[in-house]
Amino acid sequence: MFPRPFDYLRPTSVAEATRLLASHAEAKVLAGGHSLLPMMKLRLASPRVLIDIGRIPELTGIREENGMLIIGACTTHYAAESSPLLRRHCPLLAETAAAIGDVQVRNRGTIGGSLAHADPAADWPAAILAVEAQLKLVRRGAERLVPARDFFVDLLTTVMQSDELLTEIHVPVNPPRTGSAYLKVPQPASGFALTGVAAQVTLGPNNTLERVAVGITGVSSKPYRATATEQALQGQAATAEAVAQAATQATAGVEALADIHASAEYRLHLARVYTKRALLRAIERARG
Amino acid sequence: MHITVTVNGQTYTHDVEPRLLLVHYLRDVLRLTGTHVGCETSLCGACTVLMNGAAVKSCTVLAVQADGAEITTIEGLAKDGQLHPVQEGFWEEHGLQCGFCTPGMIMASYQLLQRNPNPSDAEIRHALEGNLCRCTGYQHIVNAVRYAAEKMRQSAPAASGT
Numbered sequence: 001m002f003p004r005p006f007d008y009l010r011p012t013s014v015a016e017a018t019r020l021l022a023s024h025a026e027a028k029v030l031a032g033g034h035s036l037l038p039m040m041k042l043r044l045a046s047p048r049v050l051i052d053i054g055r056i057p058e059l060t061g062i063r064e065e066n067g068m069l070i071i072g073a074c075t076t077h078y079a080a081e082s083s084p085l086l087r088r089h090c091p092l093l094a095e096t097a098a099a100i101g102d103v104q105v106r107n108r109g110t111i112g113g114s115l116a117h118a119d120p121a122a123d124w125p126a127a128i129l130a131v132e133a134q135l136k137l138v139r140r141g142a143e144r145l146v147p148a149r150d151f152f153v154d155l156l157t158t159v160m161q162s163d164e165l166l167t168e169i170h171v172p173v174n175p176p177r178t179g180s181a182y183l184k185v186p187q188p189a190s191g192f193a194l195t196g197v198a199a200q201v202t203l204g205p206n207n208t209l210e211r212v213a214v215g216i217t218g219v220s221s222k223p224y225r226a227t228a229t230e231q232a233l234q235g236q237a238a239t240a241e242a243v244a245q246a247a248t249q250a251t252a253g254v255e256a257l258a259d260i261h262a263s264a265e266y267r268l269h270l271a272r273v274y275t276k277r278a279l280l281r282a283i284e285r286a287r288g
Numbered sequence: 289m290h291i292t293v294t295v296n297g298q299t300y301t302h303d304v305e306p307r308l309l310l311v312h313y314l315r316d317v318l319r320l321t322g323t324h325v326g327c328e329t330s331l332c333g334a335c336t337v338l339m340n341g342a343a344v345k346s347c348t349v350l351a352v353q354a355d356g357a358e359i360t361t362i363e364g365l366a367k368d369g370q371l372h373p374v375q376e377g378f379w380e381e382h383g384l385q386c387g388f389c390t391p392g393m394i395m396a397s398y399q400l401l402q403r404n405p406n407p408s409d410a411e412i413r414h415a416l417e418g419n420l421c422r423c424t425g426y427q428h429i430v431n432a433v434r435y436a437a438e439k440m441r442q443s444a445p446a447a448s449g450t
Contacts, residue, residue: 001328001329002307007306033348033353041347102333102418103417107344108344108345190331191417
């Protein structure tokens with residue numbers, strides 16, 4: 001399988017990349033290529049121009065700055081999974097990265113590429129929502145920070161404009177007594193999530209739930225926060241009963257996807273069950 | 289576009305179409321046909337090669353993305369007519385039947401042992417999730433990797449002393 005012919009451009013800086021994006025309306029950005037190249041080989045996408053951002057040093061790597069983790073958009077899943085900084089300060093991201101595809105895919109695929117592609121069954125979106133990340137979008141001469149919950153619009157669609165480049169993901173360092181978990185039901189052949197639930201909690205005095213965040217992927221056309229579940233638990237004692245009760249609301253108002261691998265009803269059921277399990281594990285880890 | 293790629297220690301320069309996939313560059317341009325084309329959809333792992341030391345599915349990498357990279361294929365493992373311990377493991381433990389998946393299996397196993405010289409069976413299976421075999425049922429492949437791990441651990445102290 002061969003993609004249709006295209007012109008290939010390889011900028012070496014963000015400034016050059018955004019300049020190229022501004023002058024090539026028909027261009028697509030190539031990062032690790034593990035979403036885009038398969039689509040191009042199947043001719044589901046046939047961009048006339050590819051802008052390869054894989055050689056821009058400022059887009060790679062993870063650093064800590066004033067209580068924030070700054071993750072370069074071209075950081076691979078493997079780099080995230082094996083990052084000591086993420087494991088210490090935001091283990092949910094390392095755990096999620098390790099759950100993606102297989103090792104070859106994790107060696108090439110990037111966090112920014114996955115988020116910009118916005119596959120409804122991708123793993124990263126659930127975690128990005130649960131840690132309340134912000135995404136830095138840069139265009140020629142301007143930039144903006146978008147909260148994760150405003151980033152995803154619909155199936156394969158985000159708020160990014162065609163001349164914008166996702167350059168960084170900003171994530172707060174976890175406060176003490178924070179625990180998290182990412183649990184998913186993979187489609188057995190592809191590894192994509194039929195349901196993936198990322199939960200992160202911070203415990204207050206007397207084991208009350210000071211902060212609860214649940215991000216869910218794979219279930220509907222875009223990843224979402226289980227707001228009703230979060231609100232039911234906020235400020236409550238972190239008990240198994242409270243979690244079980246709140247998890248029943250994890251799919252409130254959600255319209256689920258359906259395909260040959262899972263019906264809508266099954267996906268909704270999985271989301272509620274895995275919300276409960278992910279929250280219980282997160283609480284257990286927060287207790288230490 | 290002109291690319292320069294080092295494959296199994298030898299440097300090549302070619303003018304290639306941007307849409308040429310790395311696997312076809314290796315097979316059709318360099319005539320290194322040990323790397324196989326399987327599913328062509330980044331699932332089966334038959335086309336696995338090392339790119340700058342990391343296992344990648346060469347059907348999902350453009351040759352132009354490999355410009356400047358060091359590639360190792362199955363042809364690059366044996367040295368002076370001596371099979372690499374991973375290759376020897378697949379031979380000794382009967383880690384293959386038809387052999388179609390074997391080059392990819394061996395390259396993925398090679399990377400695993402670089403990253404983790406003493407993997408458990410579960411870790412071996414996890415590391416080979418991206419490689420499909422339709423013959424063996426995987427058990428002999430796990431045995432082969434375990435054989436290689438042991439052999440490489442035994443020879444490691446001697447190698448580091450030279």
